[in-house]
Amino acid sequence: xxxxxxxxxxxxxxxxxxxxxxxxxxxxxxxxxxxxxxxxxxxxxxxxxxxxxxxxxxxxxxxxxxxxxxxxxxxxxxxxxxxxxxxxxxxxxxxxxxxxxxxxxxxxxxxxxxxxxxxxxxxxxxxxxxxxxxxxxxxxxxxxxxxxxxxxxxxxxxxxxxxxxxxxxxxxxxxxxxxxxxxxxxxxxxxxxxxxxxxxxxxxxxxxxxxxxxxxxxxxxxxxxxxxxxxxxxxxxxxxxxxxxxxxxxxxxxxxxxxxxxxxxxxxxxxxxxxxxxxxxxxxxxx
Numbered sequence: 001x002x003x004x005x006x007x008x009x010x011x012x013x014x015x016x017x018x019x020x021x022x023x024x025x026x027x028x029x030x031x032x033x034x035x036x037x038x039x040x041x042x043x044x045x046x047x048x049x050x051x052x053x054x055x056x057x058x059x060x061x062x063x064x065x066x067x068x069x070x071x072x073x074x075x076x077x078x079x080x081x082x083x084x085x086x087x088x089x090x091x092x093x094x095x096x097x098x099x100x101x102x103x104x105x106x107x108x109x110x111x112x113x114x115x116x117x118x119x120x121x122x123x124x125x126x127x128x129x130x131x132x133x134x135x136x137x138x139x140x141x142x143x144x145x146x147x148x149x150x151x152x153x154x155x156x157x158x159x160x161x162x163x164x165x166x167x168x169x170x171x172x173x174x175x176x177x178x179x180x181x182x183x184x185x186x187x188x189x190x191x192x193x194x195x196x197x198x199x200x201x202x203x204x205x206x207x208x209x210x211x212x213x214x215x216x217x218x219x220x221x222x223x224x225x226x227x228x229x230x231x232x233x234x235x236x237x238x239x240x241x242x243x244x245x246x247x248x249x250x251x252x253x254x255x256x257x258x259x260x261x262x263x264x265x266x267x268x269x270x271x272x273x274x275x276x277x278x279x280x281x282x283x284x285x286x287x
Contacts, residue, residue: 002034002117004103004141005244006124009148010158014182017218018148018208019123020047020080024223025241027079031118034073034106037125038085038099044123045082047223049074056086058098069105070114078223081115099124103141137169144176144248146205151184151193153265163200163255174250178205180240188275192268199264201251206240 009015016039023035024047037044042054057072074082085098099122106112106120122142137145147162149155159179166175179202184190190207197204211233217224224234256264 004120005144006122010155013148013150015148023080024078033119034081035121036083037123039125042084059086151189167253176248181207183210
């Protein structure tokens with residue numbers, strides 16, 4: 001049975017870029033991977049499929065109430081299969097609930113078996129952990145969650161909210177959740193995030209530092225394995241994919257309560273301000 005991993009995180013954290021590159025890395029290792037996106041812009045699979053069009057499955061399902069899901073799974077040159085769910089009319093329904101429906105169809109229509117999938121990666125858009133986004137966890141569809149943060153205060157707040165929702169939805173004290181720190185700006189920020197991870201009792205799967213190759217490949221609409229396969233960035237992503245292959249032990253999640261989170265963030269902000277002022281003094285800033 002395919003292992004199901006959902007990628008969560010605040011918009012702008014690089015979640016989709018990370019998920020697509022890791023999917024490509026797994027495919028290059030010989031694994032059969034399906035990436036499912038539910039972003040309105042159909043951008044969750046853009047780096048893998050390039051200029052190829054993709055039909056959003058849920059938009060047709062809502063119109064006809066019956067589809068052959070295999071018609072919406074797009075094979076790509078990367079070796080990763082892609083599936084986009086599409087959008088809903090503004091103010092109508094819940095886009096996230098479609099993930100559970102599509103996951104059920106993957107099994108009942110035999111798509112997973114026919115493709116012999118090893119991994120199904122879900123790039124779940126949305127920053128508010130509403131019932132729809134957490135439903136796949138509550139129903140036991142996901143074996144693991146990876147939260148992507150870029151080290152900003154807002155992305156940490158989102159990560160903490162997601163942990164609270166996962167804890168409530170999983171129905172247990174423990175669930176496999178890992179953190180990928182994408183492009184944290186400095187060592188001090190990484191230390192703060194390590195402190196948060198210890199407090200929340202989640203594992204940091206990887207620190208993915210800024211690399212020019214990843215940025216340029218994304219702007220070109222490709223993964224780094226297409227544009228710079230021998231770069232240090234590509235090697236780092238291969239190593240993170242290797243870590244995804246390892247089994248992870250569920251941990252007892254302990255996210256911050258709201259008041260404690262606010263206090264912690266304020267202390268972090270004061271330390272960051274002191275650091276920047278000290279750096280400015282060293283550079284001779286007298287403003």
